[in-house]
Amino acid sequence: MDFSLLVIQGLNGLQLGLLLFLVASGLTLVFGILDFVNLAHGSLYMLGAFFCATLTYLFGNFILALIVAVPITGVIGFLVERFVARPLYARDHLDHVLGTFGLILVIDTLTHLIWGPEGLSVPLPDWLRGQITLWGDTVVPTFRLMIIGAGLAAAAGLFWMVNRTRLGMLIRAGASNRTMVSALGIDIELLFGLVFALGAAMAGLAGMLIAPITEATIGMGNGIIITAFVVIIVGGIGSIKGAFIAALLIGLIDTLGRSFLDDIFALFMSPVAAENSAPAISAMLIYIIMALVLAFRPQGLFPPKVR
Amino acid sequence: MSAVLQIDGLNKSFGGIKATDNLNLSVQKGELHAVIGPNGAGKTTMISQLCGSQRPDTGRILYAGRDITTLPPHKRAHLGITRSYQITSLIMEMSVIDNVALALQARDGHSFRFLRPARSLSHLRDKAMDLLGKVDLTAKAEHRTKALSHGEHRRMEIAIALASDAELMLLDEPMAGLGSHESMQMVELLRGIKGQHTILLIEHDMEAVFALADRISVLVYGHIIATGTPDEIRGNEAVQHAYLGEE
Amino acid sequence: MTTRGWITLAVMALLGVLPPLFFLTGNPFYLDLATRLVILAIAAVSLNLILGYGGLVSFGHAAFVGLGAYAVGIPAHHWLYTGWGDWATMGYVQLPLAVLACAVFALLTGLVCLRTKGVYFIMITMAFAQMIYYLIVSIEEYGGDDGLVIDTRSQFAWIDLDNPLQLFGLAYVSLIVSMVLVRLIVNSRFGMVLQGAKGNPDRMATLGFNVYVFRLVAYVISGAMAGYAGALLGNFTTFISPEMMDWSRSGELMFMVILGGASTTVGPVLGAVVFIVLEEVLSHFTIYWHLPFGLLLMAVVLFVRGGLAGMFGRKED
Numbered sequence: 001m002d003f004s005l006l007v008i009q010g011l012n013g014l015q016l017g018l019l020l021f022l023v024a025s026g027l028t029l030v031f032g033i034l035d036f037v038n039l040a041h042g043s044l045y046m047l048g049a050f051f052c053a054t055l056t057y058l059f060g061n062f063i064l065a066l067i068v069a070v071p072i073t074g075v076i077g078f079l080v081e082r083f084v085a086r087p088l089y090a091r092d093h094l095d096h097v098l099g100t101f102g103l104i105l106v107i108d109t110l111t112h113l114i115w116g117p118e119g120l121s122v123p124l125p126d127w128l129r130g131q132i133t134l135w136g137d138t139v140v141p142t143f144r145l146m147i148i149g150a151g152l153a154a155a156a157g158l159f160w161m162v163n164r165t166r167l168g169m170l171i172r173a174g175a176s177n178r179t180m181v182s183a184l185g186i187d188i189e190l191l192f193g194l195v196f197a198l199g200a201a202m203a204g205l206a207g208m209l210i211a212p213i214t215e216a217t218i219g220m221g222n223g224i225i226i227t228a229f230v231v232i233i234v235g236g237i238g239s240i241k242g243a244f245i246a247a248l249l250i251g252l253i254d255t256l257g258r259s260f261l262d263d264i265f266a267l268f269m270s271p272v273a274a275e276n277s278a279p280a281i282s283a284m285l286i287y288i289i290m291a292l293v294l295a296f297r298p299q300g301l302f303p304p305k306v307r
Numbered sequence: 308m309s310a311v312l313q314i315d316g317l318n319k320s321f322g323g324i325k326a327t328d329n330l331n332l333s334v335q336k337g338e339l340h341a342v343i344g345p346n347g348a349g350k351t352t353m354i355s356q357l358c359g360s361q362r363p364d365t366g367r368i369l370y371a372g373r374d375i376t377t378l379p380p381h382k383r384a385h386l387g388i389t390r391s392y393q394i395t396s397l398i399m400e401m402s403v404i405d406n407v408a409l410a411l412q413a414r415d416g417h418s419f420r421f422l423r424p425a426r427s428l429s430h431l432r433d434k435a436m437d438l439l440g441k442v443d444l445t446a447k448a449e450h451r452t453k454a455l456s457h458g459e460h461r462r463m464e465i466a467i468a469l470a471s472d473a474e475l476m477l478l479d480e481p482m483a484g485l486g487s488h489e490s491m492q493m494v495e496l497l498r499g500i501k502g503q504h505t506i507l508l509i510e511h512d513m514e515a516v517f518a519l520a521d522r523i524s525v526l527v528y529g530h531i532i533a534t535g536t537p538d539e540i541r542g543n544e545a546v547q548h549a550y551l552g553e554e
Numbered sequence: 555m556t557t558r559g560w561i562t563l564a565v566m567a568l569l570g571v572l573p574p575l576f577f578l579t580g581n582p583f584y585l586d587l588a589t590r591l592v593i594l595a596i597a598a599v600s601l602n603l604i605l606g607y608g609g610l611v612s613f614g615h616a617a618f619v620g621l622g623a624y625a626v627g628i629p630a631h632h633w634l635y636t637g638w639g640d641w642a643t644m645g646y647v648q649l650p651l652a653v654l655a656c657a658v659f660a661l662l663t664g665l666v667c668l669r670t671k672g673v674y675f676i677m678i679t680m681a682f683a684q685m686i687y688y689l690i691v692s693i694e695e696y697g698g699d700d701g702l703v704i705d706t707r708s709q710f711a712w713i714d715l716d717n718p719l720q721l722f723g724l725a726y727v728s729l730i731v732s733m734v735l736v737r738l739i740v741n742s743r744f745g746m747v748l749q750g751a752k753g754n755p756d757r758m759a760t761l762g763f764n765v766y767v768f769r770l771v772a773y774v775i776s777g778a779m780a781g782y783a784g785a786l787l788g789n790f791t792t793f794i795s796p797e798m799m800d801w802s803r804s805g806e807l808m809f810m811v812i813l814g815g816a817s818t819t820v821g822p823v824l825g826a827v828v829f830i831v832l833e834e835v836l837s838h839f840t841i842y843w844h845l846p847f848g849l850l851l852m853a854v855v856l857f858v859r860g861g862l863a864g865m866f867g868r869k870e871d
Contacts, residue, residue: 031673037673037676037677039805084852087856088855088856091855093611093672093673093676094605094611094676094808094812095855097611097613097676097805097808098805098808098809098812098851098854098855099851099852099855099856101802101805101808101809101851102847102848102849102850102851102852102855103848103852104802104848105844105845105847105848105851106844106845106848106849106852108844109842109844109845109848110845112842113842113845222800222801222802226680226681226684226801229677229680229681230677230681232677233674233677233678233681237673237674279692279693279694280689280692280693282692283685283688283689283691283692284685284688284689287681287682287684287685288685290678290681291663291666291682294666294669294670294674294678295666295669298669298670298674299674358760360756360759360760379759379764380756380759380760381759381760381761381762381763381764381765384759384760384761384762385762389760389761390760392757396754396756396757397754397757398749398750398753398754398757399753399754400749400752400753401749401750401753405746408746409746409747409750409758409761410761412743412746412747413761413762413763414762417743418743418744418747418763418768419743419744419771420742420743420744421738421739421742421744421745422738422739422742423742423743424738424741424742425741425742425743425745425746426741428743467761471761471762
C-alpha cells in the first residue's frame with residue numbers, strides 16, 4: 001500500500017464526505033424540524049448543478065455562477081416547501097415519500113425538457129484547472145482542494161448559523177419543540193420555508209461543486225440521495241453534528257474501501273480471491289456499516305434529544 | 308393473603324424530573340387496590356413501568372415472587388399482567404369484536420396460523436361475544452371501532468382486559484372523560500369483576516374509588532405517602548393535606 | 555357479494571380473457587404488455603401484505619424482484635458458459651431458488667430494518683435495496699451495469715415458457731394464487747395480529763404479542779413472493795439488469811398499491827393495470843411522459859384517499 005496513494009484517496013474520501021454532508025444536512029434539518037421526508041432533495045442537488053452550468057456559460061465565470069446559483073436553488077427549495085411539502089405535513093410518511101417521488105419525476109422531466117437529455121459540462125477557470133504538488137510526485141488537482149475548502153467553509157458556516165444566530169436558535173428550538181416556537185409568536189411557516197430553502201441551497205452547492213468533475217446529468221441526484229439517507233441514519237436523524245461525523249465516516253470508508261479493500265483482503269486470502277471478492281464487498285461496505293450501527297444503536301450515533 | 312405485585316424502591320427520571328421517586332407498593336391477591344394522586348403525580352409512568360413499556364432507572368418489580376423488572380411487555384402479558392389505557396388505545400380500523408377476539412387469541416397462543424380464517428373460529432368469536440355482553444356492547448360487535456362513542460371505547464377497554472383473563476389487571480383511569488351516567492355504569496361493571504381478578508386501579512374519580520377500592524394508595528410526586536382502607540385514607544391527615552385538601 | 559367483490563371478479567376476468575384474445579387476433583404486443591402487467595401485479599400484491607395490511611412502508615421491494623430475476627439468470631449463465639448441468643435451467647430449481655434467496659435476504663435485512671420504525675424503516679429498506687443494486691453492479695461476471703441476457707428460459711416438463719400464451723397463463727394463475735394466498739393470510743389469526751400491529755403496536759405488545767416476530771415473518775413472506783414475481787419477470791424479459799432494482803422501481807410498486815387501494819384484495823392489481831396502461835399510453839404520446847405521470851402521482855397523493863378500490867364500496871370487501 002503506498003503512502004501517497006493513501007493520502008490522495010484520503011482526500012477523495014474527505015471530498016465525498018463533505019459533499020455528502022452538504023446534501024445530508026438539509027435532509028436532516030428538514031426531517032428534524034418539519035418531520036418531513038423529502039425524497040426530492042436529490043433533485044435540488046441536480047438542479048444546482050444545472051443552474052451553475054448554465055450560468056457559467058452565461059457569465060463566463062464559474063465562481064460568479066456559483067455565487068448566483070446557490071440562492072436560486074434556495075428559492076426553488078422555498079417554492080417546493082410552499083406548494084408540495086406544506087400540504088403534506090399533516091399526512092403520514094408514506095404520503096411524503098409518494099408525493100416527493102412524484103416531484104422527482106416532474107423535476108427530472110422538466111430538466112430533460114429544458115436542458116436536453118445530454119449531460120452539461122461545467123468549464124473551470126484556468127487557475128482551478130491545474131494540479132498542486134504536495135511533495136515529490138504526489139499531486140492533487142487544485143479543484144479538488146477547492147471542493148474540500150468550500151465544503152469545510154459551508155459546514156462551518158452552517159454550524160455557526162445553527163449555534164450562534166437567532167435563526168439557528170429558532171431552528172434548534174423547532175427541532176426539539178415545535179409548539180414552543182409557534183407559541184413564541186414566530187412565523188412558523190416562514191421559518192419552515194427558510195429551513196427548506198437553506199437545505200436546498202446546501203444540496204445545490206454540493207451539486208455545483210461536483211458538476212465540473214462529473215458534468216450535470218439528469219438523475220445525478222438519485223444516487224447520492226440514498227447515500228445521504230445512510231448518512232443521516234448512521235448519524236441520527238435530525239442531528240447536524242451526527243450528519244457531519246457520519247458523512248465523513250461514510251465518505252472515507254466508501255472511498256478507501258474501494259481502493260484498498262483488495263490489498264487488505266490479500267493479507268489473509270489468495271490474491272485471486274481477494275481481487276474477486278473485494279469489489280462486491282466494498283460496494284456493500286457502507287450498508288454493512290449502517291446495519292452494524294443500527295444493530296447496536298437503532299436511533300443512530302447521535303439520536304436527537306426528546307422530541 | 309399474599310402479594311401478587313411487589314414494587315421495591317422504583318425510580319424513574321425524565322431529564323431532571325423525577326416521575327417516580329423511591330416508590331414502594333404491594334398489591335394483595337384478589338384485592339382492588341386503587342392508586343390516587345393529583346395530576347402529574349406519576350401515575351401513568353408507574354403503570355408504564357409495571358407493564359414494561361418503560362424501564363425504571365433503579366428498583367425492582369416482583370410479580371408472584373418473580374423479578375420482572377426487565378421483562379418486555381409481551382412476556383409480562385404471558386405471565387398474566389394486562390393493562391387498559393388512559394387515552395383510549397384500541398385498534399380503530401378493526402371491528403369491535405375483532406379487537407376483543409385478538410385479545411383472546413393472544414391467550415389462546417396459536418397465532419402463527421396462516422390459512423384458516425380467524426373469524427371462523429367459533430371458540431374465539433363466542434367468547435368475544437360473551438365479553439361484549441358483559442360490557443353491554445353486543446349490538447355494536449360488528450361496527451368499526453372508530454365509529455363508537457368515547458364511553459363505549461372505555462367499556463371496550465374493559466372487555467379487552469377481561470379477555471386476556473389476566474391475574475393482574477392494571478386499569479389506567481377507566482372513567483376518564485365519562486359523563487356521570489356512564490361513570491355509574493362503569494362502577495357497576497368494575498364491581499361485577501372485582502374479586503375475580505387482582506385489580507390495580509388508577510383513577511381520578513374519587514366517588515368511584517371510594518366506592519370500589521379495598522385499599523387505596525396515595526401517590527404524590529412519584530412517592531406513595533399513604534396506603535390503607537378507604538376509611539383510613541379518609542382520616543389520614545397527611546393525605547388530606549397533600550391531596551384531598553386541594554379538591 | 556359486495557360491489558368490491560364484483561369489481562375484483564370483473565377485473566380478473568377481463569385480465570384473463572382479453573390478452574389471449576388480442577394475441578389470437580394478431581396483436582401479440584398486447585399480450586406482452588399484459589404479461590408484464592400481471593407479473594408486476596404479483597409483486598404489488600406481495601408488497602400490499604406488508605405495506606397495506608402490516609403498515610410497513612418498505613421502499614426496497616424492487617430488490618426482491620431483481621434478486622428473483624437474477625436467481626433465474628445466474629444459473630442459466632453458468633449453464634451456458636461454465637458448464638453447469640441441465641439442472642441449472644430447470645424451473646423446479648430456479649423458481650424455488652428465487653423464493654429462497656429472497657426469503658433469506660428478507661430475513662437478514664428484516665432483522666435489522668424491523669428494529670426501527672417510521673422514517674428510519676423507509677430509508678433503511680431503501681438503503682438495503684441499493685446495496686443489492688451496487689452488489690450486482692460490482693460483479694462483472696454477471697454483466698455488472700450492462701445486465702445479463704437470459705439465453706434459456708426456465709425449463710418445465712409440462713409448460714413451455716417460450717410460448718407467450720403459456721407464459722402469460724403461468725403468470726396469470728400465479729397472480730390469482732398470490733391474491734388468494736395474501737387474502738387467506740390477512741384473514742388468518744396471523745393476519746389479525748399483523749393488522750392489529752399496524753393499528754396499535756403498543757396495545758398488541760401489552761396483549762402479549764411479540765410484534766417484531768410477526769412483522770418479520772410477514773416481511774419474509776412478502777419478499778419471497780416478490781422474488782417469485784422476479785423469477786417470472788426474468789423469464790419474460792430474458793434480459794435483466796441492476797436497473798430492475800433501482801429505487802424508482804420500488805417507488806412504482808408502492809404507487810401501484812396506493813393508487814389501486816392499499817389493504818384491499820384487488821387494489822394492487824387495479825393499481826398495476828392503471829399504472830402500466832397509463833405508462834404505455836403516455837409514453838406513446840411523448841418522451842416526456844414522466845411529467846404528467848409525476849403530476850398525476852402527486853395529485854393522487856394529495857386528493858385521492860384510499861385509492862381506486864376505496865372509491866367503490868367500503869373497507870370490508
